[in-house]
Amino acid sequence: MSAPLLWIFVPIVIGALTFLMARARTVTIIGGVTSLLLAGIAFIIPIDEALLIGPVSLKIGSSTFLLGRSLVLNSSSAPFLVIIYGMGVLWFFGAEAAGVAHRLVPFGLIITGLLVASIAVQPFLFAGLLIEMAVLVSIPMIVPSNQTPRRGVVRFLIYQTLGMPFILFAGWLLAGVEASPGDLALTIQSTAMLGLGFAFLMAVFPLYNWIPQLMEESSPFIVGFLLWLLPTIASIYGMGFLDRYAWLRTSPELLTGLRITGLLMVVTGGLWAAFQRHTGRLMAYTAIAETGFNLIALGLDPAKSADVTFLLIPARGLSIVIWALSLSILRSEESDRPLSFTSIQGLARTYPFASAGLILATLSTAGFPLLAGFPPRLALWEGLGQQSLGSAIWFLIGILGLLIGAVRMLAVLSMNKEETVWSTKETWAQRGMLGVGLIGLFVLGLFPQVLRPVLEKLPLMFQHLGH
């Protein structure tokens, strides 16, 4: 047994098999249990080390060959697998509660497998091709066969597809820069190519207009899954470039560029979020600000950037899954309620769990104390403050925008006639999933060290970052 076979091909095959299953609950259980098992195995069983269980010796090899190239998942990749498949458990178990199990679980498992392959492929430059394949697989997941595709999904497809050639070209040019480091023109060309590729891939300002559009057009839970997974993998892929090329890692211009772009996303995302009157679009701008936080973390001092970037991942994942599930519950199929502020007014008394989920997830993204987003925002703000006071102030403006969005949503959700009776229209499964998620938000906020065993090993994926 090899690690790529287990963490790449097994989820892809199981995902394909779940297309054949009719019952949503069965599909959900298979997806959730598969993800749980894969996360558990990554946490417990070491890769490339023989494990003796009674008379049986078990060893998970680290590499597999595919068409002359190798897929490698060694022991340093295990914490990354724990995080990805651990978060996958929440998404897949939540899929039934969100009413999208038949779409999210099969496609989600295949997409996760492909994106893990993109981290495992050697040379790592080819990851762009696997990310593009995951994007193509995600299209039928976003647009069900009975729904007319609108502008958001078309832009998503165009932008993600255009990103791949830029990254592949950049990879080729970077090899040239490595061979002749003094060639300034080649250095500028390769950096520009790389920047454009990642701008498309991570939906960097101003190429993020598809996110709010997609949020309005499609299921929030499905779009949320993509908004969690794609930027997370793209960040790790981007860190691979910084780790591989010393001149990129040590270029003050590039790091400043990353910080400024990140700040631009946090500020624009925050300001747009403050003025939104549609909860789906509000979530979209919150996710955009989250990507901004990632970019700022990558632009910090290279010794710190990996730690802060990895600290952001669990909080981001948890916030987005709670957001997406809450929105899906409010926009249930039977009520077919739009997600504008006028439609959700006063729903806190009939959907208390979903309303609490929406508000706490936004507050967490805004870095509200006691919630999961607070410790990474604090670390980020501190790192940014050490670089420049002006940047720290702009960061605060973005955060304030997100907070205003959360407070406005709180006001809308709780705005009701006095005599309205409190009740819960959520199902037990929905209450359970949201309850677990909300507890998780507080646990990560109050005791961020609980994830330390996993997070402290994540920088080992890289040779130079975070050491």
Add this chain to the structure above:
Amino acid sequence: MITTIISWLAVILLLIASSSLLLSRDWHWDIGFLAVQYVGVFWLVAQHWPFGMAAAKLVTGWMATAALGMTLSNIPFRNEVAEKFWPQGRVFRLFMIGMVTVLTASATPRIENSVPGIGLPVVAGAIILIGTGLLHLATDSNLERVIIGLLTVMAGFEIIYAALEGSILVAALLSVINLGLGLVGAYLLISSEPEEESA
């Protein structure tokens, strides 16, 4: 010498096919031009890749084209929505094709200088396809044209990338992506079919 002449003929074929794709408003012709375009791509890719690998590119390109063509032939009526932006129209597109041709003529020698051995026809063919593909994406929001635009940009990219990277894995993944784009396009076209028309 003959190979170079044929390569330049392939570039002219690409220019004609991609320009016609941009000017034509009839999907029957579009599918034909797209299929012809892949013949030019095949020839230019074959300058750097073995015949078998280049042929795989031709076959997957044709498969993607066939997927689009079969889908479009099964959609009874498609009302093309007029673009709202200005400038537009056939004369404007013709002008833009002229711009792409001028850009290709000026940029090709410079790119060939910076990547020696790649070949002028390969660079020219790639720039023509990337340029016209981007024009598709920039000037048209109809779904089939967006997919044709993406396939054209990808084809241009593949011509030039074939000269830089000869890995079988890359060839296989690019083929899968091409085919995937065709299938995704077909899926989206079926989804966009109005219900009353499909009944």
